[in-house]
Amino acid sequence: MQIQPTSHPSKATITSRQGQSRLVECRSVAPMRFLSPYFSDEAVSLILSSYGGGMVQGDQILIDLHIEKNARLFLGTQANSRVYKNDRDLPTSQILTGKVEPGAKVVFLPDPLVLHAGSRFHQQQHWQVAATAGLLIGEWFQCGRSDSGECFAYQEYESLIEISGEKELWIREPFSSMPETEDPRQVGRFGDANLMLTLFAAEEARSILTEALEPLTQGQREFTQVPVLSGQAYRPSTVNLRALVHLEDRPVSIFRALGKTRSDFDPIWKALESALATSDWLGRDAQLPMCRQMHRPA
Numbered sequence: 247m248q249i250q251p252t253s254h255p256s257k258a259t260i261t262s263r264q265g266q267s268r269l270v271e272c273r274s275v276a277p278m279r280f281l282s283p284y285f286s287d288e289a290v291s292l293i294l295s296s297y298g299g300g301m302v303q304g305d306q307i308l309i310d311l312h313i314e315k316n317a318r319l320f321l322g323t324q325a326n327s328r329v330y331k332n333d334r335d336l337p338t339s340q341i342l343t344g345k346v347e348p349g350a351k352v353v354f355l356p357d358p359l360v361l362h363a364g365s366r367f368h369q370q371q372h373w374q375v376a377a378t379a380g381l382l383i384g385e386w387f388q389c390g391r392s393d394s395g396e397c398f399a400y401q402e403y404e405s406l407i408e409i410s411g412e413k414e415l416w417i418r419e420p421f422s423s424m425p426e427t428e429d430p431r432q433v434g435r436f437g438d439a440n441l442m443l444t445l446f447a448a449e450e451a452r453s454i455l456t457e458a459l460e461p462l463t464q465g466q467r468e469f470t471q472v473p474v475l476s477g478q479a480y481r482p483s484t485v486n487l488r489a490l491v492h493l494e495d496r497p498v499s500i501f502r503a504l505g506k507t508r509s510d511f512d513p514i515w516k517a518l519e520s521a522l523a524t525s526d527w528l529g530r531d532a533q534l535p536m537c538r539q540m541h542r543p544a
Contacts, residue, residue: 255308256280260290262316278307286529289318300328304336311344313352320528321354322535331364332401339368348376351527355534358388358441363399370406380450384443392440398425409448409498416496439504443511452499455490458521459501462513463488
């Protein structure tokens with residue numbers, strides 16, 4: 247998957263001063279912009295937003311993040327990341343590169359990526375993580391505007407996530423979906439689910455997945471490699487199917503879940519919030535945006 251990035255990335259640098267994290271550099275380049283609302287006393291928040299409420303054909307977004315020693319960052323999105331119809335063969339693309347220095351902690355939990363009918367989207371994440379640092383990132387994918395009956399009507403989706411140490415690549419996770427040529431509902435893909443969440447934890451973040459999410463996988467199959475979830479292997483439906491795997495030779499753990507609606511993932515976000523709301527991570531008063539949305543009045 248080759249992406250030609252823009253020459254001017256959006257950039258942000260987070261540092262730690264006197265035990266508190268500070269945003270010391272922040273430059274947004276259209277069509278993406280950073281927002282930085284208050285999150286907690288310990289962590290800086292950066293929210294990825296767009297000027298037009300989504301990404302259109304031809305948009306090329308490049309994001310460069312530097313999280314310095316002992317700093318803490320929560321990275322999220324303002325709402326669902328929408329990619330609109332492509333009718334001129336101009337794919338939308340986004341590349342995010344991050345460097346996490348020793349002792350730093352980074353949590354990136356975006357809202358679902360929603361690909362509209364006829365859209366094409368390529369995205370990549372490349373992270374370098376130092377020893378004693380912690381990285382927890384999520385990739386949350388929705389089949390389309392499923393509430394209105396639109397599922398897997400996009401043209402193409404390609405994703406690549408790479409996490410490296412200071413000297414070697416730890417994991418390279420590609421994903422590709424082209425509904426016109428390969429049925430996403432087949433065994434080994436989505437089955438009858440509409441959303442897929444994958445969480446990657448590196449170095450110090452591995453214990454977060456174990457503490458928070460291992461109880462949610464009890465009674466399901468144990469995996470020795472990254473699972474491709476297929477409900478037909480041990481239950482008739484893929485909804486609420488969850489799996490956690492720890493890579494034996496690399497400091498990376500992976501959690502994957504399928505669901506029919508966003509509410510199927512509420513137990514995951516509640517468990518993660520409890521594990522992350524500590525002085526060692528995001529701060530005792532930290533609230534994940536997904537959990538705040540659960541308590542909004544209808």
